[in-house]
Amino acid sequence: xxxxxxxxxxxxxxxxxSTIKKIYNYFKIEQINYEYFGLKLKGNINEPMDKEIFxxxxxxNHQIDYLLNLMKISKFDYFIDVGANSGLYSxxxxxxxxxxxxxxxxxxxxxxxxxxxxxxxxxxxxNIEIFEFGLSNRNSNLLMKSLKKKNxxxxxxxxxxxxxxxxxxxxxxxxxxxxxxxxxxxxxxxLVLKIDAEGHEKEVIEGLSNNLNENNILMQIEIFDKKIxxxxxxxxxxxxxxxxxxxxxxxxxxxxxxx
Numbered sequence: 001x002x003x004x005x006x007x008x009x010x011x012x013x014x015x016x017x018s019t020i021k022k023i024y025n026y027f028k029i030e031q032i033n034y035e036y037f038g039l040k041l042k043g044n045i046n047e048p049m050d051k052e053i054f055x056x057x058x059x060x061n062h063q064i065d066y067l068l069n070l071m072k073i074s075k076f077d078y079f080i081d082v083g084a085n086s087g088l089y090s091x092x093x094x095x096x097x098x099x100x101x102x103x104x105x106x107x108x109x110x111x112x113x114x115x116x117x118x119x120x121x122x123x124x125x126x127n128i129e130i131f132e133f134g135l136s137n138r139n140s141n142l143l144m145k146s147l148k149k150k151n152x153x154x155x156x157x158x159x160x161x162x163x164x165x166x167x168x169x170x171x172x173x174x175x176x177x178x179x180x181x182x183x184x185x186x187x188x189x190x191l192v193l194k195i196d197a198e199g200h201e202k203e204v205i206e207g208l209s210n211n212l213n214e215n216n217i218l219m220q221i222e223i224f225d226k227k228i229x230x231x232x233x234x235x236x237x238x239x240x241x242x243x244x245x246x247x248x249x250x251x252x253x254x255x256x257x258x259x
Contacts (some may be wrong), residue, residue, distance in 0.1 A: 049085075087115035143173075
């Protein structure tokens with residue numbers, strides 16, 4: 001609670017993170033250990049998400065609280081985590097619901113290694129299945145991009161590069177993607193579908209078309225402002241309606257249902 005209050009003081013919010021990071025960098029220390037939503041986690045001081053939780057004990061906590069509360073109201077069979085990153089959502093859901101089946105999709109190898117390491121730190125998380133590829137509307141290898149600062153590649157900001165996009169000073173690498181309906185064949189189930197695809201959400205939705213039609217779905221999806229009209233139209237055509245939106249940590253997460 002004290003750490004979250006510190007974040008609300010502008011001068012501390014600006015100076016505190018940079019000072020701590022400089023101290024860690026001076027002593028050439030990168031690894032940090034912290035706890036969040038009852039999980040033991042290992043991270044890197046240069047990773048924005050890790051640093052935010054380590055310093056302020058806060059990262060998408062409003063979204064996580066809201067989603068967990070919705071999941072308490074109804075019983076869900078599966079939690080589908082598209083763009084799982086280092087597995088924060090998947091592990092929090094696993095800790096709160098030992099019976100739900102969790103399928104986590106993440107294409108970045110370095111991030112998957114971090115995900116698996118953190119699962120080992122929390123040995124009671126037995127219901128997570130990790131798929132080492134992303135979801136899209138076709139099977140392909142796609143070029144991905146991420147910020148690189150002082151030789152550190154930020155794992156949390158990986159996204160699919162767009163055609164014609166200027167990639168100077170960015171880290172790039174290819175990753176495997178598969179069509180969602182080729183991997184998942186679920187029918188008459190209650191699903192939580194969390195999509196954080198850094199601009200690739202349209203392709204994710206297209207690739208999961210059959211699963212969207214055959215199941216009752218609660219969806220949390222990050223959508224950039226420039227794509228909100230297109231994505232809202234696409235989801236409306238698939239009989240989804242918006243129930244909520246949360247803006248925090250510089251991003252907007254929307255919540256939809258189709259039942």
